Amino acid sequence: xxxxxxxxxxxxxxxxxxxxxxxxxxxxxxxxxxxxxxxxxxxxxxxxxxxxxxxxxxxxxxxxxxxxxxxxxxxxxxxxxxxxxxxxxxxxxxxxxxxxxxxxxxxxxxxxxxxxxxxxxxxxxxxxxxxxxxxxxxxxxxxxxxxxxxxxxxxxxxxxxxxxxxxxxxxxxxxxxxxxxxxxxxxxxxxxxxxxxxxxxxxxxxxxxxxxxxxxxxxxxxxxxxxxxxxxxxxxxxxxxxxxxxxxxxxxxxxxxxxxxxxxxxxxxxxxxxxxxxxxxxxxxxxxxxxxxxxxxxxxxxxxxxxxxxxxxxxxxxxxxxxxxxxxxxxx
Numbered sequence: 001x002x003x004x005x006x007x008x009x010x011x012x013x014x015x016x017x018x019x020x021x022x023x024x025x026x027x028x029x030x031x032x033x034x035x036x037x038x039x040x041x042x043x044x045x046x047x048x049x050x051x052x053x054x055x056x057x058x059x060x061x062x063x064x065x066x067x068x069x070x071x072x073x074x075x076x077x078x079x080x081x082x083x084x085x086x087x088x089x090x091x092x093x094x095x096x097x098x099x100x101x102x103x104x105x106x107x108x109x110x111x112x113x114x115x116x117x118x119x120x121x122x123x124x125x126x127x128x129x130x131x132x133x134x135x136x137x138x139x140x141x142x143x144x145x146x147x148x149x150x151x152x153x154x155x156x157x158x159x160x161x162x163x164x165x166x167x168x169x170x171x172x173x174x175x176x177x178x179x180x181x182x183x184x185x186x187x188x189x190x191x192x193x194x195x196x197x198x199x200x201x202x203x204x205x206x207x208x209x210x211x212x213x214x215x216x217x218x219x220x221x222x223x224x225x226x227x228x229x230x231x232x233x234x235x236x237x238x239x240x241x242x243x244x245x246x247x248x249x250x251x252x253x254x255x256x257x258x259x260x261x262x263x264x265x266x267x268x269x270x271x272x273x274x275x276x277x278x279x280x281x282x283x284x285x286x287x288x289x290x291x292x293x294x295x296x297x298x299x300x301x302x303x304x305x306x307x308x309x310x311x312x313x314x315x316x317x318x319x320x321x322x323x324x325x326x327x328x329x330x331x332x
Contacts, residue, residue: 013039013099014331016118016129018106018266019137021047022068023300025089027135027320028098029069034324036331039129040098041120043105047089049141050082054183055163057082060209068317069096101127109134109270113295132331135323136270137299138263145259145306147175151236157254164191167253173198173241175233176257178205182216184255185225196226196251198233198243262302270296279305287326288319297323 017027020042031038045051059066063073063080071092075084093100104122111117116134120127144159146152161174161184170193174185177199188195197220204213219225232244239250267274271293272281282291283298290296300316 013037013129014132015039015135015327016041016116016131016133017135017137018118019139019300019302020044020100020102021049021137021139021300022066022089023139023316023319024135024137025092025098026068026317027137027299027323028100029092029096030320030324031327032096032098034328036327038099039131040100041104041106041118041129042100042102044142045102046093046100047086049139050085050089052141052160053082054161054187055082056187057183059085060179066317068092071095106266106269112293116295132295133327134270134293134296135299136266136296136302137319138266138302140260140262140301140304143261143263144256145261147233147256147258149233149235152256154236154238154254156239156252157236157256159256159258159260161187161255161257164188164193168192170194170252171250172196173233173249173251173254174257175199175255176259177201177203177208177229178257178259179208179212180259181255181257182208182212184257186212186215186219189219189225196228196249198228198231200230200232202229259306261306262304267302272296274305278307280307281305286322288322289326297327299323 014036015031015038017024017038017040020040024040028038028040059080062078063075066080067073069092073080073088104120106118107121108119109116114132116131118129164187167188168191172188172193172195174181174195174197185195185197204216220227233241234244235242236254240248241251242248261279264274264279267281272290273292274281281298281303283303288297299319
């Protein structure tokens, strides 16, 4: 990984890839193998979203479905852990000698096809990067679906869950009914927290992992994880949480695990005009090139809008094949 100097006076890369997650890395490998000069810009650390997953997380998928660039992902059991995935993507970045600027956030995009200029802010100050094409591969995990309720930003309220240890003996409220909420509730219960799950639906979400659902349902039936269906949180004030039923309950920690979405502000910064209801940009389905901004391509879940449950590493990593089939005709 080679940090780049700033204030370029001429393009040293035909393609800038915004986002250093698995899909962005897959695109970088494709550019390298096609001998097309490229640069990856990542606002955080390498595969920043995976780094921010729960510490002991195990992926739903098998290792071969997370592989990029033909590099095997070796793991101890049948499914990789967060730690094994982080080690894998670090190794790929080194082996492939990928050109990545970490901790450098994109703040603006100017120009158009063949003459883009990307403005950034990083640890070393501002940067400018001319390029001919842009690939946006920023995912969605950095942008939680906010509930827009009073108290949502209090210190003991979080949209992310890391680990259970600090909450032993504490009263913890988990909001949500899908995988992240169920897994957090189970982990907290097993580490000694007093857990309540609140979910607006009548039952757990359809997409809950097949091995998580029976575990969660058994804990609910046994009364070990208190669960309130058809219920919403309407306000948080100090340790008091007001529910849609009118009840007011006391909690030491609240996890609002209600999902995530792509960065709409970044999409607009790039000149895209996503649908306000779905947050989906308009793309050519064959090439994944934006119809709003010719020369800009979208890879992975950044194009899914609020329907992030439909795009994963397993299928998003193949977007680079569509994109580079087009780019190699134009730039190769």
